[in-house]
Amino acid sequence: MLDFLDHVTALPTNEATTLVIMLLAGLLILVFTVITGVPPMPTHRLVLPVMFDLIAGEKTPRIAYDLGCGWGRLAFALASRFPGAKVIGIELSPLPWLFCKVRQLVQRRPNLEIRYGNFLRMPLGDADLVFCYLMINAMRRLQAKLDQEVGDGTLVISNSFALQNWRAERIEVVPAAMSAWVYRYRVSADGSHHQVSNETP
Ligand SMILES: C[S@@+](CC[C@H](N)C(=O)[O-])C[C@H]1O[C@@H](n2cnc3c(N)ncnc32)[C@H](O)[C@@H]1O
Numbered sequence: 001m002l003d004f005l006d007h008v009t010a011l012p013t014n015e016a017t018t019l020v021i022m023l024l025a026g027l028l029i030l031v032f033t034v035i036t037g038v039p040p041m042p043t044h045r046l047v048l049p050v051m052f053d054l055i056a057g058e059k060t061p062r063i064a065y066d067l068g069c070g071w072g073r074l075a076f077a078l079a080s081r082f083p084g085a086k087v088i089g090i091e092l093s094p095l096p097w098l099f100c101k102v103r104q105l106v107q108r109r110p111n112l113e114i115r116y117g118n119f120l121r122m123p124l125g126d127a128d129l130v131f132c133y134l135m136i137n138a139m140r141r142l143q144a145k146l147d148q149e150v151g152d153g154t155l156v157i158s159n160s161f162a163l164q165n166w167r168a169e170r171i172e173v174v175p176a177a178m179s180a181w182v183y184r185y186r187v188s189a190d191g192s193h194h195q196v197s198n199e200t201p
Contacts, residue, residue, distance in 0.1 A: 032093035040096040042073040044177040054184045061085045061128035067119045072100040079112035087112045090119040125149040133159035152189035
């Protein structure tokens with residue numbers, strides 16, 4: 001460690017500053033990956049069209065969420081795809097969130113709102129469409145929240161991770177993207193989107 005610090009202090013000031021900023025940025029991303037349990041990895045470019053295919057033919061949503069919008073790949077694409085919808089991207093990790101805010105200045109999407117915070121602590125009851133690319137534990141927490149808040153007809157499209165106790169109405173596999181699975185769920189008022197347990201009492 002001391003050797004490393006010696007190397008850094010021996011660098012020209014500009015290079016040392018850049019290195020320290022990059023290390024701090026990496027550390028910040030790491031800390032928030034530990035907090036959320038999900039790294040800010042964007043949806044694969046070849047998975048994105050498959051996610052959109054899963055909503056082809058559906059009516060334009062009024063409000064669509066990208067829960068954990070990371071660097072904005074999905075949220076920006078969603079806002080372009082549905083100019084008539086309000087798209088809300090929510091992100092807790094500060095650097096990806098800041099990146100999205102700066103990106104909005106360059107790639108204007110009037111119908112896209114980027115919110116900072118934990119989507120588990122925000123109301124989601126107005127969602128018609130929910131996109132997510134999370135991981136197992138985060139999906140479990142999200143499922144509990146969706147169960148309580150979203151209404152009949154809400155569509156949930158999840159990249160790679162399933163909602164354990166929900167029944168997907170369609171699943172697509174994307175061989176060109178390491179065989180990623182993409183799930184489509186549709187909430188129904190009668191609860192039939194819930195998985196039927198095979199366990200006998
Ligand atoms: C794998 S990335 C997906 C990014 C983007 N949705 C996409 O598909 O390109 C998941 C993001 O969710 C964020 N995240 C995880 N849990 C969150 C929470 N409870 N509230 C807000 N953001 C969260 C992580 O910080 C991470 O940036």
